[in-house]
Amino acid sequence: xxxxALTLLQAVVLLGLGVVVGLGGNAARSRDRIDLTRxxxxxxxxxxxxxxxxxxxxxxxEPYGTVTLDEVARIVADTxxxxxxxxxxxxxxxxxxxxxxxxxxRCDPYNLxxxxxxxxxxxLGAERVVIYCHGGKCEDSYLLAQELLNHxxxxxxxxxxxxxxxxxxxxxxxxxxxxxxxxxxxxSPPAMNPESPVAPPATESPPPAPTPAEPSLSPPxxxxxxxxxxxxxxxxxxxxxxxxxxxxxYVFVDARVDESYEAGHIPGAVQCDFYRIDYYFPDxxxxxxxxxxxIVYCGNADCEDSxxxxxxxxxxxxxxxxxxxxxxxxxxxxEAGLPLATGRxx
Amino acid sequence: xxxxxxxxxxxxxxxxxxxxxxxxxxxxxxxxxLAIMKIRDPIExxxxxREYGILxxxxxxxxxxxxxxxxxxxxxxxxLLLIGxxxxxxxxxxxxMLAFFTPMLLWRALGIYAGGGVGSFCDIKFDCGCxxxxxxxxxxxxxxxALQVGAxxxxxxxxxxxxxxxxxxxxxxxxxxxxx
Numbered sequence: 001x002x003x004x005a006l007t008l009l010q011a012v013v014l015l016g017l018g019v020v021v022g023l024g025g026n027a028a029r030s031r032d033r034i035d036l037t038r039x040x041x042x043x044x045x046x047x048x049x050x051x052x053x054x055x056x057x058x059x060x061x062e063p064y065g066t067v068t069l070d071e072v073a074r075i076v077a078d079t080x081x082x083x084x085x086x087x088x089x090x091x092x093x094x095x096x097x098x099x100x101x102x103x104x105x106r107c108d109p110y111n112l113x114x115x116x117x118x119x120x121x122x123x124l125g126a127e128r129v130v131i132y133c134h135g136g137k138c139e140d141s142y143l144l145a146q147e148l149l150n151h152x153x154x155x156x157x158x159x160x161x162x163x164x165x166x167x168x169x170x171x172x173x174x175x176x177x178x179x180x181x182x183x184x185x186x187x188s189p190p191a192m193n194p195e196s197p198v199a200p201p202a203t204e205s206p207p208p209a210p211t212p213a214e215p216s217l218s219p220p221x222x223x224x225x226x227x228x229x230x231x232x233x234x235x236x237x238x239x240x241x242x243x244x245x246x247x248x249x250y251v252f253v254d255a256r257v258d259e260s261y262e263a264g265h266i267p268g269a270v271q272c273d274f275y276r277i278d279y280y281f282p283d284x285x286x287x288x289x290x291x292x293x294x295i296v297y298c299g300n301a302d303c304e305d306s307x308x309x310x311x312x313x314x315x316x317x318x319x320x321x322x323x324x325x326x327x328x329x330x331x332x333x334x335e336a337g338l339p340l341a342t343g344r345x346x
Numbered sequence: 347x348x349x350x351x352x353x354x355x356x357x358x359x360x361x362x363x364x365x366x367x368x369x370x371x372x373x374x375x376x377x378x379x380l381a382i383m384k385i386r387d388p389i390e391x392x393x394x395x396r397e398y399g400i401l402x403x404x405x406x407x408x409x410x411x412x413x414x415x416x417x418x419x420x421x422x423x424x425x426l427l428l429i430g431x432x433x434x435x436x437x438x439x440x441x442x443m444l445a446f447f448t449p450m451l452l453w454r455a456l457g458i459y460a461g462g463g464v465g466s467f468c469d470i471k472f473d474c475g476c477x478x479x480x481x482x483x484x485x486x487x488x489x490x491x492a493l494q495v496g497a498x499x500x501x502x503x504x505x506x507x508x509x510x511x512x513x514x515x516x517x518x519x520x521x522x523x524x525x526x
Contacts, residue, residue: 003434007501010435011442014426018419018439019411025385026414032389036410041396041403092389110389139393 031093031111040110042142064145065159067130069167075130076102083315086126088119090133090140091165101132101168105311109144118274118308120151125315129157135164229324231295233336236326239295240266240338251291251321253284253313255298255305256330266297266333267341274305277312288313291321300331363507369499370509374427376493377420377440383477384417391417394475398450416443417477427500430509437500444497448490451476455483 026034034040067075075085082103089096089104096106107119123129129148133140145158161167231239244250245268252269254261261271270287272280288294294313298306310323326333334340352358359365384391392413395401401409420443423436455470464470468484476486506512 007434007438010432011438014423014432014435014439015419018422019415021422022411022415022418025418026388029388032387034388034392034410034414036407036414037405038410039403039406040392040410041406110392 040143042139042146063155064142065156067159067161069161069163069171072101072130072132072161072163072168073171075128081127083122083125084127086122086129088123088129088131088144089165090131090144095134095165099169100165104132107144109140109147112147116147118311120148120153122311122315123148123153123157124151127157128159129153130159130161132161132164132168135162135166138164229322230327231324233326233328233332236295236297236328236333237336237338239293239324244292248287248290249292251288251294252326253288253294253296253306253309254330255296255303255309260299260330262343264334264340264342265330265345267339268345269297269341270345272296272309274308274312277309281312281316284313285316285318288318288321291318293322293324294318295324295326297326297329297333300329301327303329357504360503360505361507363505365499366503366505367508369496369503370427370430370433373437373440373493373496373500374424377424378428380477381417381421381424384475385421388413388417391475391477394473397475398454400450430506431511433509433511434501437497441494441497441501444490444494448487448494451483451486451490 026036072087075081075087078085087101087104088107089100090107090109091100092108092110093106096104096108100106105115105119105122107115131141131144131148133144141160141162141164145160148158149155239245239250240252242250245252252266254265254269254271255274256265256271257273257275258271261269261273265271270280270284272284296306296309296313298304298309306325306327306329310325313321313323353361392410395413395416396403396409401412403409419439423439426432426436427440451474454474455467455472458464458470458472459467468482470483471480472483473480474486
């Protein structure tokens with residue numbers, strides 16, 4: 001009897017300890033932390049059987065438009081609508097890094113503090129926002145769509161690519177140079193079907209026929225290629241040493257925070273901390289008004305702030321300039337023992 | 347003639363401490379691994395337990411707290427089982443979890459099977475949120491059964507051998523040395 005009571009007592013204490021340790025472990029996480037009060041369950045529209053007399057209205061109507069694989073392929077191929085058609089990847093960082101749709105912006109709805117501000121800023125400026133996740137039964141695109149709605153994005157601008165990454169991956173694996181059927185003329189928006197409540201899954205769409213005359217989409221190994229042209233360290237040095245940099249035709253932009261910038265930066269670089277972009281951006285635009293090339297960098301190859309600043313530049317008046325991404329960033333520059341400046345630029 | 351009755355084979359085996367040691371290592375090791383996998387990706391675990399539909403999504407605190415606490419509880423119990431401290435309490439918690447989640451697993455698999463599209467029941471493969479990704483249902487059920495047997499051995503064994511708790515247990519008082 002004493003053993004049973006002791007065992008039960010141990011079990012109860014362990015349950016309590018488990019909760020305490022779990023809460024502590026969750027609070028200590030820098031990423032993937034679960035917000036206990038946030039409802040992570042998205043509202044997913046379900047098809048209602050036709051014989052059901054009193055369907056729940058909330059479950060009948062698909063709140064968002066849907067896009068098929070063909071339509072997504074057209075969006076990706078149409079570079080004239082960069083910034084107007086925004087593709088958001090609702091999967092996690094690992095999945096995104098393994099591969100994503102060309103030009104897609106990462107926005108994991110479970111880690112909003114990481115990418116959400118940038119994704120919202122891009123989405124609010126867009127005419128169409130296409131969201132995808134893994135495909136199949138994944139619900140993360142709906143969760144992200146809900147978050148975007150909460151931040152003011154209009155329902156009619158949101159389109160769910162139900163086939164998701166699985167459909168895209170299968171599509172690009174099947175055709176080396178896949179091109180959508182009847183490609184839309186440059187500049188014209190791709191056809192989408194916001195009225196359709198249950199669009200056929202993109203995986204069921206026939207793969208677009210390859211047409212050599214049309215621009216081809218990226219094969220799978222190039223899917224993760226960024227939309228901005230990258231420059232290597234040697235290219236960055238060449239640009240830095242070019243007379244045009246001295247004359248202001250080539251502008252270096254440092255996307256890091258104040259402390260990092262003041263501790264050391266590429267001489268002449270204009271600071272534009274993405275997280276205080278409202279403060280820095282007017283000055284950057286003034287400096288880059290007549291720039292021929294804008295070279296953006298941040299801390300190192302892993303940081304993404306430079307990419308975000310590139311996105312902002314693309315939306316601004318500076319989009320006419322050739323925007324380049326120096327991926328190696330300050331780390332590579334500094335390790336190579338190249339010239340540096342400290343403090344603030346005059 | 348009143349020879350002392352020899353204990354049965356089962357009891358002798360139990361007293362050897364070997365079954366308990368194997369059960370502790372097996373169950374503790376497996377649960378520690380599964381817990382670490384869940385802790386590494388809590389979001390995925392949250393999504394998976396939501397799939398079971400056991401807990402309400404509104405208010406979200408119950409579901410989220412379960413996703414936060416369960417892996418750490420498993421890890422704690424697994425660690426105690428491995429070192430042999432609070433062994434019965436830890437085994438009871440793990441056994442209770444298995445007794446609760448295995449029928450849920452079966453229920454979800456039956457739901458998938460009823461939905462059609464799979465050849466036989468054992469062809470069903472899905473991510474059960476157990477920490478190992480997608481698994482075949484029959485294999486998972488067999489694994490859970492084995493873990494349950496192990497947890498029950500750890501719970502009911504009378505042995506304390508190879509356990510850290512044996513160091514803290516009561517010992518018979520040592521005989522006083524005779525006075526010179």
